[in-house]
Amino acid sequence: MLRGHAVRSAAFATGLAAVLSVYVVATRNSQEQPKKQIVTAGGPDVGGLPLAAGVRVPLSSAVASVPFPVPRPQAVLASDTSIAGVWVRTSWDPEVLIQYSSGVRVEVWRWPFASSPEDYYRAQIAEGVPGQIVPIRGVNVFVVPRTSEASLGSATMVVQGLIVSIVGDGDFSVEQLQALADSALASAGAA
Numbered sequence: 001m002l003r004g005h006a007v008r009s010a011a012f013a014t015g016l017a018a019v020l021s022v023y024v025v026a027t028r029n030s031q032e033q034p035k036k037q038i039v040t041a042g043g044p045d046v047g048g049l050p051l052a053a054g055v056r057v058p059l060s061s062a063v064a065s066v067p068f069p070v071p072r073p074q075a076v077l078a079s080d081t082s083i084a085g086v087w088v089r090t091s092w093d094p095e096v097l098i099q100y101s102s103g104v105r106v107e108v109w110r111w112p113f114a115s116s117p118e119d120y121y122r123a124q125i126a127e128g129v130p131g132q133i134v135p136i137r138g139v140n141v142f143v144v145p146r147t148s149e150a151s152l153g154s155a156t157m158v159v160q161g162l163i164v165s166i167v168g169d170g171d172f173s174v175e176q177l178q179a180l181a182d183s184a185l186a187s188a189g190a191a
Contacts, residue, residue, distance in 0.1 A: 050105070051097040054087035062088040062096045070096050070108050071164050071188035073180045077172070078104040103170035104180065109163055117142070117158040134178060137185040145174050155181040159188045 059080065063070050065088055073079065078100040085099045095109040113120060121133050121142040131144035139157050146153035146168065155177040156165045166180045 049087070050085070050099060051087040051089055051095060051107075053091055054089045054095070054097060056085055056087050059083060059086045059098070062086045062098075065090050066094045066096055066108075068094070068108070068110065068162055069160065069188070070098075071159060071162070071184045072098060072106050072108075073104075073166065073183035074187055075180055075183040077102045077176060078106065078166075078180055078183075103168060104172070105167050105169065106184065107163070107165045107167070111158045111161055111163050121156075136178060136182050139185055141178070141181045143174055143177055143181070145177075146172065153177050157181060157185065159185060164188070 057065070078098075082101045083098055084101045087097045087099075089095045093109060093112075095107060097108075098106045100106075111117065115123075118133065118140050121131065121140070124142065125131055125133075129144060130147060131142050133140050134143050135141070136157075139159055141155050141157040144154045144156075152167050152169055153172050153174065154165060154167045156163065158164075164181075164184050166177060166184065168177060168180075
């Protein structure tokens with residue numbers, strides 16, 4: 001799926017992820033409560049693994065091994081029938097990552113910040129992230145459009161104390177990302 005410029009961009013993103021991962025690990029080791037930076041349009045983690053310290057497992061094992069529900073879309077672009085792979089991390093910061101055959105991926109973990117999701121989204125916008133806050137099923141969703149081959153589109157929301165981040169690795173429209181968010185919220189039982 002990656003071609004030319006996108007391959008170079010992915011290599012740069014992987015290198016940047018390596019540097020950031022070292023920083024995050026060092027920071028985590030020096031803090032009592034580990035915190036996770038939300039990446040709304042990132043790439044794969046260091047070492048080619050889609051989820052740092054993650055293990056590839058069947059969906060049922062991932063859902064059973066984390067202490068929270070795993071909301072996920074049931075739509076044409078991403079459903080339980082189109083899963084290409086599932087990874088779970090049960091150590092320091094439990095997380096589930098689901099990769100779909102369409103190029104969509106969904107990541108679910110606990111909201112780690114004291115601030116509200118909306119404050120976090122507004123701070124991202126103030127820092128230049130070209131996103132917008134869109135209400136869907138009574139939940140504010142932070143939707144970021146794809147701006148280039150190296151900048152993936154995403155829809156991130158906090159529901160039931162969980163971050164559900166939907167990232168489109170491909171040319172997905174804002175409308176498609178919003179539809180995926182709506183489907184994930186429906187599976188979570190949101191309004």
